[in-house]
Amino acid sequence: MSLNPKNALNFSGGPGALPEVVLNQVQQSIINVPEVGLSILGISHRSAWFEAVVRETEDNIRKLLNLPDDFHILFLQGGATQQFSQVPMTMLRGKKHAAEYLDTGYWSRKVVTEAMREGPVKVVWSGESDGYRRLPTEEELTFSPDAPYIHYVSNETVEGLQFNRVLGHDHVPRVCDMSSDFLSKPCEADKFSLIYAHAQKNIGPAGVTIVLIRDSVVQNGTKDLPAFLDYRRQIEAHSNLNTPPVFAIYVVLLVTRWLLNDIGGVEKMGEINRVKADLLFSILDNSDDFYHSWAAPEHRSDMNVAFTLPTKEIEAAFFEETRAADFSGLEGHRAIGGVRASIYNALSVSSVEKLAGFMQDFQRRHRK
Amino acid sequence: MSLNPKNALNFSGGPGALPEVVLNQVQQSIINVPEVGLSILGISHRSAWFEAVVRETEDNIRKLLNLPDDFHILFLQGGATQQFSQVPMTMLRGKKHAAEYLDTGYWSRKVVTEAMREGPVKVVWSGESDGYRRLPTEEELTFSPDAPYIHYVSNETVEGLQFNRVLGHDHVPRVCDMSSDFLSKPCEADKFSLIYAHAQKNIGPAGVTIVLIRDSVVQNGTKDLPAFLDYRRQIEAHSNLNTPPVFAIYVVLLVTRWLLNDIGGVEKMGEINRVKADLLFSILDNSDDFYHSWAAPEHRSDMNVAFTLPTKEIEAAFFEETRAADFSGLEGHRAIGGVRASIYNALSVSSVEKLAGFMQDFQRRHRK
Numbered sequence: 138m139s140l141n142p143k144n145a146l147n148f149s150g151g152p153g154a155l156p157e158v159v160l161n162q163v164q165q166s167i168i169n170v171p172e173v174g175l176s177i178l179g180i181s182h183r184s185a186w187f188e189a190v191v192r193e194t195e196d197n198i199r200k201l202l203n204l205p206d207d208f209h210i211l212f213l214q215g216g217a218t219q220q221f222s223q224v225p226m227t228m229l230r231g232k233k234h235a236a237e238y239l240d241t242g243y244w245s246r247k248v249v250t251e252a253m254r255e256g257p258v259k260v261v262w263s264g265e266s267d268g269y270r271r272l273p274t275e276e277e278l279t280f281s282p283d284a285p286y287i288h289y290v291s292n293e294t295v296e297g298l299q300f301n302r303v304l305g306h307d308h309v310p311r312v313c314d315m316s317s318d319f320l321s322k323p324c325e326a327d328k329f330s331l332i333y334a335h336a337q338k339n340i341g342p343a344g345v346t347i348v349l350i351r352d353s354v355v356q357n358g359t360k361d362l363p364a365f366l367d368y369r370r371q372i373e374a375h376s377n378l379n380t381p382p383v384f385a386i387y388v389v390l391l392v393t394r395w396l397l398n399d400i401g402g403v404e405k406m407g408e409i410n411r412v413k414a415d416l417l418f419s420i421l422d423n424s425d426d427f428y429h430s431w432a433a434p435e436h437r438s439d440m441n442v443a444f445t446l447p448t449k450e451i452e453a454a455f456f457e458e459t460r461a462a463d464f465s466g467l468e469g470h471r472a473i474g475g476v477r478a479s480i481y482n483a484l485s486v487s488s489v490e491k492l493a494g495f496m497q498d499f500q501r502r503h504r505k
Numbered sequence: 506m507s508l509n510p511k512n513a514l515n516f517s518g519g520p521g522a523l524p525e526v527v528l529n530q531v532q533q534s535i536i537n538v539p540e541v542g543l544s545i546l547g548i549s550h551r552s553a554w555f556e557a558v559v560r561e562t563e564d565n566i567r568k569l570l571n572l573p574d575d576f577h578i579l580f581l582q583g584g585a586t587q588q589f590s591q592v593p594m595t596m597l598r599g600k601k602h603a604a605e606y607l608d609t610g611y612w613s614r615k616v617v618t619e620a621m622r623e624g625p626v627k628v629v630w631s632g633e634s635d636g637y638r639r640l641p642t643e644e645e646l647t648f649s650p651d652a653p654y655i656h657y658v659s660n661e662t663v664e665g666l667q668f669n670r671v672l673g674h675d676h677v678p679r680v681c682d683m684s685s686d687f688l689s690k691p692c693e694a695d696k697f698s699l700i701y702a703h704a705q706k707n708i709g710p711a712g713v714t715i716v717l718i719r720d721s722v723v724q725n726g727t728k729d730l731p732a733f734l735d736y737r738r739q740i741e742a743h744s745n746l747n748t749p750p751v752f753a754i755y756v757v758l759l760v761t762r763w764l765l766n767d768i769g770g771v772e773k774m775g776e777i778n779r780v781k782a783d784l785l786f787s788i789l790d791n792s793d794d795f796y797h798s799w800a801a802p803e804h805r806s807d808m809n810v811a812f813t814l815p816t817k818e819i820e821a822a823f824f825e826e827t828r829a830a831d832f833s834g835l836e837g838h839r840a841i842g843g844v845r846a847s848i849y850n851a852l853s854v855s856s857v858e859k860l861a862g863f864m865q866d867f868q869r870r871h872r873k
Contacts, residue, residue, distance in 0.1 A: 152751055154547045155547060176512050216747045251732060381711065384712065385712060388546070
């Protein structure tokens with residue numbers, strides 16, 4: 138029996154819901170981590186136990202993504218936002234040719250701003266003129282062979298836009314912000330040079346960011362950065378250069394165990410996520426535009442389903458009635474408003490079915 | 506009745522023990538924050554509830570330290586280590602005169618290394634030649650009136666050395682790393698321009714760092730830093746520039762409530778901490794040097810009591826017997842070895858009495 142059934146109906150854009158089985162283990166750990174006999178909040182980051190936590194979490198991510206051996210895995214602080222700067226500090230400072238960035242939504246706009254502080258940046262495509270409602274087609278993209286790297290955001294959380302292909306060419310390093318779809322499906326990690334993702338969508342609480350980085354990037358990177366911004370130093374220290382966010386990393390470990398053992402890997406997770414997204418897409422598509430999708434159908438995200446309702450009054454009723462039915466987190470991002478159902482890994486098919494059922498019923502009652 | 510009595514005997518140097526009453530509330534919050542009805546790990550950092558958490562935590566710190574109004578309070582990621590760089594990035598870049606740093610132990614050595622990347626640094630005193638077993642007297646210190654600021658570490662966690670006075674002159678800004686004694690006693694905050702402290706000693710879990718910074722420092726600081734390293738941007742965003750470590754900040758809130766309501770403020774906390782330290786000091790001082798203090802008696806820390814035993818064999822027996830008696834975290838820092846009893850705020854007088862009693866008994870049994 139669930140200790141708090143409302144957690145299963147939390148459609149928040151992030152920090153997002155976590156699996157109930159994980160929450161139960163986390164709750165136990167606050168008083169007593171079974172293997173240690175102490176609260177997780179008072180265990181030394183230099184303990185053998187915590188070293189094993191970091192190692193197992195790395196191993197699990199390696200296994201889940203079938204990661205090539207030349208990738209290092211880091212658990213850092215500062216969110217994806219720190220990576221917006223740390224990536225160009227490492228890969229762009231002092232470079233003559235521009236790094237090529239895609240501007241596909243709220244988050245990639247922020248990435249571009251920070252990158253431009255560090256070196257030459259070219260925006261190769263922008264969705265601004267289309268109001269960030271679609272992604273570029275293959276024909277719209279031309280990349281330079283001389284760019285130090287290309288950068289894009291695999292899933293735009295705010296607008297609910299997601300790439301279903303890998304961009305760019307194999308001879309230019311690919312860097313990708315996968316914050317909102319990391320470990321939600323297979324990602325062809327071997328095609329990338331650097332992948333980063335904060336934890337608070339699919340894999341843990343806010344406060345830790347996962348960076349997968351190829352050894353070649355580290356070897357060729359800027360050498361004179363402050364220690365905490367230097368990937369090399371963080372790699373040498375096994376993410377333990379200074380006190381890491383012990384608790385957040387431990388939760389990530391529990392989530393990766395759940396993905397491996399309870400779900401059965403990211404391929405299976407991707408199938409489940411597809412089922413969930415299709416459930417909501419079909420409500421939208423069969424609603425006679427009562428539920429109006431923000432994103433063009435061909436670029437809709439399996440993670441964030443953003444839509445609007447016919448009037449502000451109906452939207453207000455939607456929020457009121459969903460709250461009364463114990464749903465939460467459905468308010469759209471302040472940048473675009475409307476409704477957003479975020480259906481990250483921890484949202485079960487049955488939770489999404491409940492929302493889909495509610496939406497059908499709501500439409501019947503509120504259709505003009 | 507305690508759910509896990511071992512937490513009360515955790516003398517770890519950090520992440521350190523937290524008060525049992527706080528742990529119990531944290532445990533509840535993992536499944537259900539009463540005011541919200543959701544897991545703390547799935548609550549949006551943009552929610553009204555979390556904004557109130559940040560505001561109350563700020564207010565509590567303001568109240569506890571009687572902080573002048575021109576101080577801003579920030580909750581940042583990256584640990585004190587990020588501040589080692591962020592402080593000189595803000596206050597030292599492009600300056601002609603050297604910032605003046607004190608080198609009093611393991612941690613201040615690290616601070617100096619990072620500061621030197623950003624601008625001119627002068628080490629005005631070093632404890633290296635004395636093996637970092639004492640702090641400077643007032644007569645040994647001369648500060649320049651032209652320094653952009655002075656920097657020191659109020660409590661050296663590794664060696665157990667603590668200043669019991671404020672250094673420097675009022676016309677040169679004082680910057681202080683108070684990571685290991687913040688909120689353990691009154692600190693004359695009004696004499697400082699910038700104070701920083703990570704949470705994981707006295708005030709919360711690893712993953713959040715508190716920065717108290719005067720408005721004048723922000724106004725005069727470097728203007729072209731990446732957003733996440735720019736105090737101004739963080740202040741404007743009320744520590745919510747990008748997703749902050751929601752969980753860690755919530756725990757800090759609970760600890761500040763405990764300090765205000767259960768303990769009765771930092772003056773009272775300081776008195777309790779003094780009683781605890783005196784208990785252990787008196788064991789050391791009356792042990793005929795069986796327990797040999799690392800630090801000179803006049804500079805010993807109320808937070809970290811570091812000492813050695815007559816032989817490696819006796820030390821090994823000490824660790825074995827303390828573990829068997831459910832004490833933990835007593836191993837000295839890898840940099841200097843020996844024993845270290847960290848007696849942060851959450852360690853009760855009765856826990857320290859238990860350790861003191863054990864130490865007397867141990868000495869009786871192991872004295873040659």
